[in-house]
Amino acid sequence: MRVSKQRIEEDLKYLAQFSADTGGKGITRLPFTPEDRACREAIIKKFKAAGLHVYTDGIGNIYGRREGKRPDLPPVMIGSHLDTVINAGIFDGPAGVVAGLEVVRVLNDLSIQTERPLEVANFVIEESTAFGKSCVGSRAVAGVLDYDELARLKDKNGRSLQDAFKEHGVTKKEIEATRREKGSIDSYIEMHIEQSDNLIKAGKPVGLVTAIAAATRFQVTVKGQASHSGATPMGERKDALCAAAEIILGIEKIAAAEAGNETVGTVGNVTVKPGAINVVPGEAVLAIDLRDIDKADKDKAAEKIIALFESVGKEREVQVEYLITASDTPVPASPRVLGAIKNAAREVDIPHLVMHSAAAHDAAYLAEVADMGMIFIRSYGGSHNPDEWAEFEDVAMATEVLLEATLRLSS
Numbered sequence: 001m002r003v004s005k006q007r008i009e010e011d012l013k014y015l016a017q018f019s020a021d022t023g024g025k026g027i028t029r030l031p032f033t034p035e036d037r038a039c040r041e042a043i044i045k046k047f048k049a050a051g052l053h054v055y056t057d058g059i060g061n062i063y064g065r066r067e068g069k070r071p072d073l074p075p076v077m078i079g080s081h082l083d084t085v086i087n088a089g090i091f092d093g094p095a096g097v098v099a100g101l102e103v104v105r106v107l108n109d110l111s112i113q114t115e116r117p118l119e120v121a122n123f124v125i126e127e128s129t130a131f132g133k134s135c136v137g138s139r140a141v142a143g144v145l146d147y148d149e150l151a152r153l154k155d156k157n158g159r160s161l162q163d164a165f166k167e168h169g170v171t172k173k174e175i176e177a178t179r180r181e182k183g184s185i186d187s188y189i190e191m192h193i194e195q196s197d198n199l200i201k202a203g204k205p206v207g208l209v210t211a212i213a214a215a216t217r218f219q220v221t222v223k224g225q226a227s228h229s230g231a232t233p234m235g236e237r238k239d240a241l242c243a244a245a246e247i248i249l250g251i252e253k254i255a256a257a258e259a260g261n262e263t264v265g266t267v268g269n270v271t272v273k274p275g276a277i278n279v280v281p282g283e284a285v286l287a288i289d290l291r292d293i294d295k296a297d298k299d300k301a302a303e304k305i306i307a308l309f310e311s312v313g314k315e316r317e318v319q320v321e322y323l324i325t326a327s328d329t330p331v332p333a334s335p336r337v338l339g340a341i342k343n344a345a346r347e348v349d350i351p352h353l354v355m356h357s358a359a360a361h362d363a364a365y366l367a368e369v370a371d372m373g374m375i376f377i378r379s380y381g382g383s384h385n386p387d388e389w390a391e392f393e394d395v396a397m398a399t400e401v402l403l404e405a406t407l408r409l410s411s
């Protein structure tokens, strides 16, 4: 391998020092905190030490640029985020930034100048922990960050994200200036730990991501008639929970057999009213989460679910009201970038699994302006918790694939 496992390990352990006091339970690095500022300064120093030209954009995303033989060409970008959740592991986010830095150091070691410029990026406020909104920096790059909405997003002290930005000199003008033109970045690759256990099950260290899944969410209220459980004959009931049960099982069937291969549907919460043993349920509220990597399949499942609301409502003579609380679009990887990553993995002979991402990432927004691809690292203990762990050997192998893919895309 050309990449250095030791350098990657040192960097990740070094960045992990920048944390609020968690009493030994992982690391916590929320935006606008002293530890966040210190970490930003540390990565800037590291970028500069690797010979990168450092600049920031309007919202504060940090970029390190390595010039290509053709400075006029749009760059290949490698990036991720350095902010964390509360009591996080050390890999979610930093692994992707450190990998970009390591790619640059290897190119320096080998005295390779690529045709296209390379940029390593750190996108701000990827985690929704502090202000309830994810991928803030990358949304701004994609031009889909609503400035007015930032006034409504508040941290636990009641400070809005808009005010926090203003304190740091980021106004509407700066956020608008963060937007990049489509095609101004040639390609974007994000390396990230996998946040489920597909790679563990497959016994593979590296995942090549075909698409990033997205959700449609419903809040459904089934209104029947609350009545005495002893005195209401079975034939005369309008039991909201029985109707809800039919809906729940119907969603399971639709997701499993009547939509796409990757469709998943979940009813994760049910509230029953009045919720007493001796009362036929009068109302049931359901939270439905439907996900897919294919928009057409997800839309098809959503249509069937809505038809199910209607048929169950009619049959059982209950009212079924629904609200669509989210309807996001899945993002496929660019065939060109995924192709380069696949060829790279074969070339460097690293065992890998072709898979999709169930979780959202900055890459989904970068796809608005660049050809996008992602590389996953096998991770133990899940993520967003102190037990999150990737073997440094696995991080190095994923970085080797990233290096080879970068060489292919930048020449």
Ligand SMILES: [Zn+2]
Pocket: 081, 092, 093, 126, 192
């Ligand atoms: Zn992350």
